[in-house]
Amino acid sequence: MADKVELTELFEDNNVLHVFQGKELIKNRAVTVSDIYRPGLELTGYFDFYPSKRIQLLGRTEISYAAMLDHETRLHVFNKMATLDTPCFLISRSLPVPKELTEAAARNGIPILTTSESTTYIMSVLTQYLREHLAQRTSIHGVLVEINGMGVLITGASGVGKSETALALIQRGHRLIADDRVDVYQRDHDTVVGEAPKILNHLMEIRGIGIIDIKDMFGVGAVKDHTEIKLVIKLENWDPKANYDRLGFDQDTREICNIEVPQVTIPVKVGRNLEIIIEIAALNFRAKQMGFDASVTFQQQLAKLIAENEKNNN
Structure with a gap:
């Protein structure tokens, strides 16, 4: 049973992914769980059960909601999301990456990936990929x-x-x-x-x-x-x-x-x-x-x- 999937391997095997920021950081990160997480409640400030070890996927809903927040709130939320365990952030649909997210990710050494694929599709593809590679x-x-x-x-x-x-x-x-x-x-x-x-x-x-x-x-x-x-x-x-x-x-x-x-x-x-x-x-x-x-x-x-x-x- 593989206990992790290197982020480099994930990136190379899925050509729909692109590096937006932190290419030099990819080789130092790995994914240890197969589930992908969409941080909706966290954007409202609720972090009691934040699954930080998952890939954090932000789609149209998350990006739109983040745009409604003021600069200080966005920076605070993204800094809390960028933990040492977080493998990467992933933005779907080629949506604009919030400036505060790039700052928080850079400060905590977490790469940001993007894809032009829809949120549902990329979530399904990566979940299946990780389940197979992390399976017993x-x-x-x-x-x-x-x-x-x-x-x-x-x-x-x-x-x-x-x-x-x-x-x-x-x-x-x-x-x-x-x-x-x-x-x-x-x-x-x-x-x-x-x-x-x-x-x-x-x-x-x-x-x-x-x-x-x-x-x-x-x-x-x-x-x-x-x-x-x-x-x-x-x-x-x-x-x-x-x-x-x-x-x-x-x-x-x-x-x-x-x-x-x-x-x-x-x-x-x-x-x-x-x-x-x-x-x-x-x-x-x-x-x-x-x-x-x-x-x-x-x-x-x-x-x-x-x-x-x-x-x-x-």
Whole structure:
């Protein structure tokens, strides 16, 4: 879990932001909370619960209200807002920056950023960005691929064939996100996202060949930086004594970052075309999400057949 996001990183990753004042101060500031704050009550002088560690966003409402205050009041309010914990001030809609704010920010070593974007939009974008970068992260041993736009995490014991299967899927037009180690984090209550560690980005290890660069070998269309994990495929060596699901009635899940993700177990056996089986498993899962479940249809037809036989026998 990252405990902070450097303001330099935030600025470089969001090209809608511009430095109005204090460019030399950006490298010394960091954001530690994902929420963005609009200081409305503070402009009236109420500071009892001022969240000073958040980015302070001033939009049309805040700037208009500040313009109604006299010079001394504005200077007093902005000086109280400019604390040691405050990462920066951000002015939306390219609105004019109050002179008193520039003085208070300069006095306390806080940079001022501006953007031409609307207040609501920039608040949403930066909140999402900070949530992702400050989210709790963990690593999973496996391979993450995107099959027809759906993130599929392939897991299993070492040597079961995860990377080779993923390579075959890439050859069939699907995309690699991460090989061997997948960094995962919770985006919201229902979404878990996976990505590759920076050192392993676009790389894959194939036993007997070594490290290969998927981006260089197959092109930019064969890789992606991150994806939502919708399905887990667990590969395990074939056990003749095991009772594998043949009809698709069993519903298994795997917990990832406190989210239950659907999981399908596929036995590995010589002669089985794993990449096609995984591809079909992903398509079947998507069909179930859309309300088309072949196992339910089979069950209904079987029940109908049994009922007809009972009727004929009577």
